[in-house]
Amino acid sequence: MLELVSVTKRYDIRSVPAVFDLNLKVDSGEIFGFIGPNGAGKTTTIKMMTGLLEPTEGNIMICGNDIRREPLKCKSAFGYVPDSPEIYERLTGIEYLNFIADVFGVGSSDRKQRIEKYAEMFEMTGVLGSQVRSYSKGMKQKLAIVGSLIHSPSLWILDEPMMGLDPMASHALKEEMREQSGNGCTVFFSTHVLEVAEKLCDRVGIIQNGMLAAVGTVDELKSKASAGESSLEDIFIGIMHGEGNAYV
Numbered sequence: 001m002l003e004l005v006s007v008t009k010r011y012d013i014r015s016v017p018a019v020f021d022l023n024l025k026v027d028s029g030e031i032f033g034f035i036g037p038n039g040a041g042k043t044t045t046i047k048m049m050t051g052l053l054e055p056t057e058g059n060i061m062i063c064g065n066d067i068r069r070e071p072l073k074c075k076s077a078f079g080y081v082p083d084s085p086e087i088y089e090r091l092t093g094i095e096y097l098n099f100i101a102d103v104f105g106v107g108s109s110d111r112k113q114r115i116e117k118y119a120e121m122f123e124m125t126g127v128l129g130s131q132v133r134s135y136s137k138g139m140k141q142k143l144a145i146v147g148s149l150i151h152s153p154s155l156w157i158l159d160e161p162m163m164g165l166d167p168m169a170s171h172a173l174k175e176e177m178r179e180q181s182g183n184g185c186t187v188f189f190s191t192h193v194l195e196v197a198e199k200l201c202d203r204v205g206i207i208q209n210g211m212l213a214a215v216g217t218v219d220e221l222k223s224k225a226s227a228g229e230s231s232l233e234d235i236f237i238g239i240m241h242g243e244g245n246a247y248v
Contacts, residue, residue, distance in 0.1 A: 001186040002026040007058035009044050018044045019210045031181045033197035034190040036207035042190040046159045050080050078155040079148030089133035093143055104151035118146040121172050138164040158189035198232040213239050
């Protein structure tokens with residue numbers, strides 16, 4: 001479903017790579033958590049996956065298609081929630097969702113059903129007639145989430161999706177991640193909330209200084225952990241303190 005092969009990104013030819021030699025494969029129906037400290041390369045990796053940035057080296061495959069060679073095929077297959085959604089603020093919420101549905105060629109019956117479903121799920125039904133500029137940060141985040149699902153993607157990519165969400169919306173998002181995964185959709189999301197990653201993910205990847213320091217199920221990582229490292233947070237802190245060789 002999603003495969004990164006020897007992916008490297010340099011913003012300047014003389015600079016230290018933001019991402020270096022990243023190899024990762026995520027299967028259909030898998031919930032994959034991508035974690036790391038600020039500046040580790042999470043958002044850079046996600047922007048390369050979505051075609052917003054081009055890798056300096058390597059290939060990214062989505063549903064068997066190369067994002068650089070067949071960008072439209074790849075982009076039609078995924079839904080994307082960025083870390084800071086930029087939404088046309090003079091549109092109303094429903095105008096924005098219909099615009100997204102038009103871009104992806106979603107028919108009137110399907111779009112109506114999905115908009116109603118997700119607007120109710122994220123408690124947005126009463127505000128869809130209002131302009132986006134009147135929305136709070138959390139409401140804009142919820143609108144971006146609804147928009148990312150409107151074409152029923154095969155791959156759902158989310159960058160820090162719980163930022164700004166209230167507890168009810170966060171719960172709804174986690175439940176929807178499980179629902180999408182159960183239906184065969186691949187869910188790839190970055191997060192700083194390690195407790196969520198530990199409870200929700202089939203596998204996690206830990207990135208540090210642009211390189212993948214660990215990948216596996218939480219149980220697999222725990223089995224390789226040092227004495228006293230009993231949680232994903234413990235493992236993460238251990239890797240950040242330079243104890244990551246055992247996880248590679």
